[in-house]
Amino acid sequence: MNLDFSPEDVAFREEARSFIAENYPQILRDKAARNEDLTKEDYLSWHRILAKKGWSVPSWPKEFGGCDWTPTQKYIWSEEQARADTIGILPFGVAMLAPVVYTFGTPEQKAKFLPDIRDGNIWWCQGYSEPGAGSDLASLKTKAERVTGDDGKEYYIVNGQKTWTTLGQHADWGFFLVRTDPDSKPQAGISFLLIDMKSPGIEVRRITTLEGGHEVNDVFLDNVKVPVENRIFHENQGWTCAKALLAHERSGIAGVARSKRGLERVREIASTEQSDMGGPLLADPFFKRKVAELEIDLTALEFTELRTLAGESSGKGPGPESSILKIKGTEIQQRLNELALEAVGHYGAPYMRDLGHNHGVGPVYADGLAGDYFNGRKTSIYGGSNEIQRNIIAKMVLGLG
Amino acid sequence: MDFSFTDEQSMLRDTVASYLSDNYSFDARRAALKAEPGWRPEVWKAFADELGILGAAFSEEQGGLGGGPTENMIVMEECGKALVVEPYLGTVVIGGGFLKHGKPAGADDLIGKIVAGEVIIGFAYGEPQARYTWQDLKTTAKKDGAGYVLNGHKAVVIGAPYATHLIVTARTGGSQREANGVSVFIVDRNAKGVTTRDYPTVDGFRASEVYFENVSVPAEALIGSEGAALPLVEKVIDEAIAATCAEACGVLTRLHEGTLDYTKQRKQFGQPISQFQVLQHRMVDMFIQVEQSVSMTYMAHIKLGESDVERAKAISAAKVQIGKACKFVGQNAIQLHGGMGMTDEMAIGHYFKRATMIEGAFGSTDHHLARYEGLSLGKAA
Ligand SMILES: Cc1cc2nc3c(=O)[nH]c(=O)nc-3n(C[C@H](O)[C@H](O)[C@H](O)COP(=O)(O)OP(=O)(O)OC[C@H]3O[C@@H](n4cnc5c(N)ncnc54)[C@H](O)[C@@H]3O)c2cc1C
Numbered sequence: 036m037n038l039d040f041s042p043e044d045v046a047f048r049e050e051a052r053s054f055i056a057e058n059y060p061q062i063l064r065d066k067a068a069r070n071e072d073l074t075k076e077d078y079l080s081w082h083r084i085l086a087k088k089g090w091s092v093p094s095w096p097k098e099f100g101g102c103d104w105t106p107t108q109k110y111i112w113s114e115e116q117a118r119a120d121t122i123g124i125l126p127f128g129v130a131m132l133a134p135v136v137y138t139f140g141t142p143e144q145k146a147k148f149l150p151d152i153r154d155g156n157i158w159w160c161q162g163y164s165e166p167g168a169g170s171d172l173a174s175l176k177t178k179a180e181r182v183t184g185d186d187g188k189e190y191y192i193v194n195g196q197k198t199w200t201t202l203g204q205h206a207d208w209g210f211f212l213v214r215t216d217p218d219s220k221p222q223a224g225i226s227f228l229l230i231d232m233k234s235p236g237i238e239v240r241r242i243t244t245l246e247g248g249h250e251v252n253d254v255f256l257d258n259v260k261v262p263v264e265n266r267i268f269h270e271n272q273g274w275t276c277a278k279a280l281l282a283h284e285r286s287g288i289a290g291v292a293r294s295k296r297g298l299e300r301v302r303e304i305a306s307t308e309q310s311d312m313g314g315p316l317l318a319d320p321f322f323k324r325k326v327a328e329l330e331i332d333l334t335a336l337e338f339t340e341l342r343t344l345a346g347e348s349s350g351k352g353p354g355p356e357s358s359i360l361k362i363k364g365t366e367i368q369q370r371l372n373e374l375a376l377e378a379v380g381h382y383g384a385p386y387m388r389d390l391g392h393n394h395g396v397g398p399v400y401a402d403g404l405a406g407d408y409f410n411g412r413k414t415s416i417y418g419g420s421n422e423i424q425r426n427i428i429a430k431m432v433l434g435l436g
Numbered sequence: 437m438d439f440s441f442t443d444e445q446s447m448l449r450d451t452v453a454s455y456l457s458d459n460y461s462f463d464a465r466r467a468a469l470k471a472e473p474g475w476r477p478e479v480w481k482a483f484a485d486e487l488g489i490l491g492a493a494f495s496e497e498q499g500g501l502g503g504g505p506t507e508n509m510i511v512m513e514e515c516g517k518a519l520v521v522e523p524y525l526g527t528v529v530i531g532g533g534f535l536k537h538g539k540p541a542g543a544d545d546l547i548g549k550i551v552a553g554e555v556i557i558g559f560a561y562g563e564p565q566a567r568y569t570w571q572d573l574k575t576t577a578k579k580d581g582a583g584y585v586l587n588g589h590k591a592v593v594i595g596a597p598y599a600t601h602l603i604v605t606a607r608t609g610g611s612q613r614e615a616n617g618v619s620v621f622i623v624d625r626n627a628k629g630v631t632t633r634d635y636p637t638v639d640g641f642r643a644s645e646v647y648f649e650n651v652s653v654p655a656e657a658l659i660g661s662e663g664a665a666l667p668l669v670e671k672v673i674d675e676a677i678a679a680t681c682a683e684a685c686g687v688l689t690r691l692h693e694g695t696l697d698y699t700k701q702r703k704q705f706g707q708p709i710s711q712f713q714v715l716q717h718r719m720v721d722m723f724i725q726v727e728q729s730v731s732m733t734y735m736a737h738i739k740l741g742e743s744d745v746e747r748a749k750a751i752s753a754a755k756v757q758i759g760k761a762c763k764f765v766g767q768n769a770i771q772l773h774g775g776m777g778m779t780d781e782m783a784i785g786h787y788f789k790r791a792t793m794i795e796g797a798f799g800s801t802d803h804h805l806a807r808y809e810g811l812s813l814g815k816a817a
Binding site: 164167169170171174198199242243244245246247251308309310311313316319321322373376377380381382383384385386387389390394395396397398405406408409410412413415416417420421422425 | 562564565566567568569591592613633635636637638639641643645703704705706709712714715763767770771774775777778779780781785786788789792793795796800802803805806
């Protein structure tokens with residue numbers, strides 16, 4: 036057991052660091068500094084730069100564009116991105132859909148979809164949840180009926196409503212779970228469809244989140260015609276794909292490197308803010324202790340994640356243990372939001388979103404912290420709520436009922 | 437021992453509650469917050485005329501109805517239930533508090549105008565560097581003939597965009613963080629040299645950064661004694677905290693009830709999610725927090741009239757309980773609503789936002805724990 040970086044690892048770290056320094060778009064830095072919302076092109080620009088370098092999908096199998104990195108290299112890469120405050124690559128195509136396509140897809144599907152995901156040419160959204168199907172995803176009702184079109188080809192006609200579709204307002208395509216057999220058991224009658232969001236009959240409607248952002252949407256499907264070849268895996272066996280995908284969704288969610296950076300930011304704020312005793316807030320025994328506790332918690336999570344990564348590299352995929360990473364990772368992110376907001380005192384209150392973020396009230400670092408805190412409550416709700424994760428650990432890991 | 441309310445007090449509660457339930461729906465509130473001026477003068481007018489509640493906490497000699505802190509508690513709790521943004525706290529509790537205890541010249545006239553709904557007060561006490569140390573003041577008031585000249589910058593003054601008057605803490609002597617040298621002034625909001633930068637707050641209020649540049653005020657603007665007003669400031673802020681605790685009780689009640697209602701009707705896995713024991717226990721813990729908060733709010737109001745030390749201990753203890761409850765109940769209300777809790781459309785998120793801001797209002801949980809420790813267990817060496 037050791038944590039040493041080999042000379043190759045050190046060289047890789049240098050390469051990663053200077054690559055980011057030289058190639059990360061300045062406009063993204065400027066927008067982050069102004070706390071400005073990103074456009075679709077902004078999100079994709081970094082993805083495309085990484086794709087040119089061959090680093091947009093490091094975790095994929097090599098044959099589809101993966102990097103074959105060791106767990107240490109993956110660790111270094113996420114550390115370096117966090118260290119440089121880069122935006123993340125959106126997970127929907129790269130981390131959620133692609134593993135389903137390369138695991139369950141036909142050769143034609145792989146050839147058609149994977150390159151565009153890798154290169155950031157197509158924006159994907161995830162159409163799973165419905166108003167009536169959240170935690171109990173298998174109860175989903177959006178219905179797909181098979182018909183033969185006038186052109187003699189086979190289609191599904193899809194009707195229903197999806198909700199909470201993250202950044203669906205930008206999506207070119209979506210991956211959807213739909214019910215193809217209403218009569219079988221809930222999990223058994225579901226299929227996994229890829230749908231062009233420009234298809235007639237799709238309507239995307241904004242849902243405003245409590246901090247005022249436009250991040251999620253309702254998606255209405257009214258007689259949407261989907262070619263049968265856009266189904267991944269067998270009809271009525273979409274649940275198998277969904278389950279595989281959910282495990283991937285969870286393991287990315289720990290966000291250790293980002294949280295380390297978040298902790299640094301809290302330290303920076305608390306060294307600038309003054310405590311009630313005079314002197315920096317970071318010297319206030321109450322606040323200091325909370326930061327220390329959080330750092331320790333994060334260290335524990337980091338080593339738990341490293342152990343999981345090591346296990347993965349020895350051939351095991353992400354298992355139910357990844358639920359630990361999801362629970363602790365999100366709790367820590369939420370705690371960071373709490374501490375940052377607490378640190379800025381009065382200046383947590385001003386709401387600048389509608390005024391333009393450079394309104395110049397209070398210290399720059401305070402801008403948007405309350406919004407981050409409110410918005411951050413989502414992390415214990417989505418990706419399988421933290422209650423559901425505990426149910427999973429209870430059943431699958433501990434064997435309790 | 438008696439925790440009951442008088443008939444007048446029960447009537448006051450009913451009057452406020454029924455007015456708010458008829459006139460202060462979530463949708464009406466939301467529409468008003470999105471538009472200018474960001475609050476509803478007609479609600480304030482109704483508080484003054486139709487309901488006649490703005491005098492409830494003033495003595496009869498001062499033109500009020502003879503009540504005090506308990507009346508404020510009742511009004512504020514109802515305001516919390518409806519997320520009222522109109523300036524009862526700043527005007528009646530804080531403005532009224534300074535006028536009652538500081539008894540400046542012209543106090544009775546101003547109280548009369550408060551009761552009539554004509555005077556609205558914003559409390560300009562916080563400063564960018566000061567956190568929750570009320571005597572940390574860079575704002576100065578220099579003697580100038582019979583009056584004073586004010587200079588400084590006050591942070592996040594709630595209600596300032598539409599106040600008629602500001603009550604301002606400023607230094608007439610001493611160094612920046614010294615207890616001595618603190619004075620309080622009442623300043624016309626439109627006085628020459630007062631400028632503001634206005635903005636909404638995350639919980640729906642309107643506030644300002646307020647800048648004083650050579651603002652001349654007459655001698656009568658002084659409230660309390662020159663250079664020795666810190667005890668007065670602490671007393672009034674303690675009263676404001678008690679009132680905010682009462683508001684929080686209203687907010688917490690709605691968060692808890694809203695969560696019970698939602699989980700009983702939301703079905704997943706073929707049953708109402710309220711059937712899951714883990715959620716039941718969570719809602720029980722939320723309930724316990726609400727009850728403890730109500731208890732501490734009563735305790736705090738009962739002890740408002742005691743010695744400075746006893747009062748301060750009681751208030752800080754209450755604020756610690758309220759702060760913890762706001763966090764726990766607020767976060768879990770959102771959690772148990774799932775995605776619905778994250779939407780701007782549902783009221784629950786707005787209660788959560790208010791609860792979150794109450795956590796930090798007039799001192800965070802840590803601040804009040806430290807204050808309580810200092811008073812109850814002795815200051816750290
Ligand atoms: C910001 C955000 C973005 C999202 N993005 C997407 C997206 O892009 N695509 C997509 O398909 N979905 C997305 N979701 C949906 C998300 O996956 C669901 O919100 C989640 O599955 C929870 O479902 P629900 O909101 O219906 O809550 P519910 O399932 O109604 O849960 C409400 C509460 O009950 C609890 N609960 C439910 N069942 C149990 C149980 N058996 N035991 C104990 N407690 C239980 C939950 O933990 C929660 O606290 C997003 C959600 C949010 C908030």
